[in-house]
Amino acid sequence: MKKIVFLVLAGMLSAGALQAQSGKAFYNSPYKTRNSGSFDARYSILSFGLGAPNKAVQDTYAGWSRSGSPVVYAKYEHGIMDEVGIGGQIALSGGSYKNGANEKVKIFAFHMAVLGYYHFNKLIPVKQLDVYAGAGLGLRVRNASSDNNGYNDNFDDTNITVPVRVGGRYYFTDNFGAYLEAGWDDMSDAAIGVTFRL
Numbered sequence: 734m735k736k737i738v739f740l741v742l743a744g745m746l747s748a749g750a751l752q753a754q755s756g757k758a759f760y761n762s763p764y765k766t767r768n769s770g771s772f773d774a775r776y777s778i779l780s781f782g783l784g785a786p787n788k789a790v791q792d793t794y795a796g797w798s799r800s801g802s803p804v805v806y807a808k809y810e811h812g813i814m815d816e817v818g819i820g821g822q823i824a825l826s827g828g829s830y831k832n833g834a835n836e837k838v839k840i841f842a843f844h845m846a847v848l849g850y851y852h853f854n855k856l857i858p859v860k861q862l863d864v865y866a867g868a869g870l871g872l873r874v875r876n877a878s879s880d881n882n883g884y885n886d887n888f889d890d891t892n893i894t895v896p897v898r899v900g901g902r903y904y905f906t907d908n909f910g911a912y913l914e915a916g917w918d919d920m921s922d923a924a925i926g927v928t929f930r931l
Contacts, residue, residue: 771902777930778808779931780912784803787803788922789804789873796833802827804921816853822871824842824843826921838878838879845871847871848868848896853865862901863903871893872891872893873919874889898918899916904930913925
């Protein structure tokens with residue numbers, strides 16, 4: 734047993750030493766030519782995820798309870814430089830408000846945005862880890878509908894949004910990974926999902 738523990742620890746220390754050596758070589762190379770391989774101008778990325786909390790149903794009516802589904806995201810990005818990409822996202826969400834008299838208001842929200850991304854592949858020497866920040870311009874359309882006691886209380890609102898997101902993708906294979914994102918886009922504060930490098 735001691736021999737197995739020793740071999741495992743020795744293997745971990747060797748892997749750590751190799752990573753430190755490759756990191757040292759990475760940082761010694763010129764910034765302009767440096768790239769961890771996590772992103773470059775050839776890549777197209779398609780991602781699908783779920784976000785929370787559902788911002789479309791965050792407003793509260795006095796005495797009403799609310800419920801909402803997770804926000805569903807579809808995102809696409811294409812590299813235009815080794816550390817810069819441009820893309821878009823579409824998001825959908827639904828939910829409702831309900832009061833004690835069984836009156837209900839249904840909410841549906843749709844969001845679309847164009848975003849530019851900066852990837853930190855020239856600063857982080859891990860090929861599987863793609864850390865990025867993005868900002869852009871979007872549009873959120875929200876529809877509320879109800880038919881309570883024969884009285885329609887419907888409304889629509891449309892907002893121009895400036896989404897700002899930071900996140901990371903970890904690739905388990907060359908073409909498949911998972912992502913985690915946080916920020917603001919008037920739909921959710923955080924999202925998690927799967928990502929495909931095309």
